[in-house]
Each structure stands twice: as structure tokens, then as C-alpha cells.
Amino acid sequence: MPFDSCGYSADxxxxxxEVWLWASSHWxxxxxxxxxxxxxxxxxxxRWTLTRVWFHxxxxxxxxxxxxxxxxxxRYGGNIxxxxxxxxxxxxxxxxxxVAR
Numbered sequence: 358m359p360f361d362s363c364g365y366s367a368d369x370x371x372x373x374x375e376v377w378l379w380a381s382s383h384w385x386x387x388x389x390x391x392x393x394x395x396x397x398x399x400x401x402x403x404r405w406t407l408t409r410v411w412f413h414x415x416x417x418x419x420x421x422x423x424x425x426x427x428x429x430x431x432r433y434g435g436n437i438x439x440x441x442x443x444x445x446x447x448x449x450x451x452x453x454x455x456v457a458r
Contacts, residue, residue: 371397371398371399373397373398374395374396374397374408375395375396375397376393376394376395377393377394377395377396377425377428377429378390378392378393379391379392379393379412379416379421379425381416389413391412391413391415391416391421392410392411392412392413392416392421392422393409393410393411394407394409394410394411394422394429395407395408395409395410396408396429396433396437399438399440404438405429405433405434405437406437406438406439406440407429407437407438407439407440408440410422410446422449423449423452423453426453
């Protein structure tokens, strides 16, 4: 697995991976991509797993992922495993679990 100078690693992309893109036009009326997530089938069971999430710094903590979280759950079947969640992602997941109850 190659690493770049910032310590990030990248495997060969899965040909089955799906990318979800968030776009917004609220800044100046032009449409901009503001974030994305990647889901890919992983493991022996090839279960859909959230492998990456990124939002532009101005768009973080604005509810973008929260408001759309039900879409991947419906598409991929309920609780989606997260590959190596950050502390921020663990907090997000905990908040989603508390909302679901």
C-alpha cells in the first residue's frame, strides 16, 4: 500500500465502489462540489462499507452528511460499517445512533 508525504495511503480503487457527491450553489449561485463519500464492498462477505468522507472545511458541521445519512442506509441495508473512523466520524455515528432511538 503506497503512502504519500502526508501519511495517507491508497489501495487500488474497487471497480464496484460508489461515490456520492454533495453540491451546493449557496455561495454565489454557481454550483460547487462541497463533499463526497465513497462506499465499497469489502471483506469476505463483500459488505458495503464507508471508506472515505470529505467535506470542504466551510461545509463541515452543517448537517450535510446527517441530512443524507438515510440514503446510503436504505441503499446498502441498514447499519453501514465505517473503515477506520476518525474521532469526528465516531462522534457523528454516535449522534446518528442516538437520533435513531
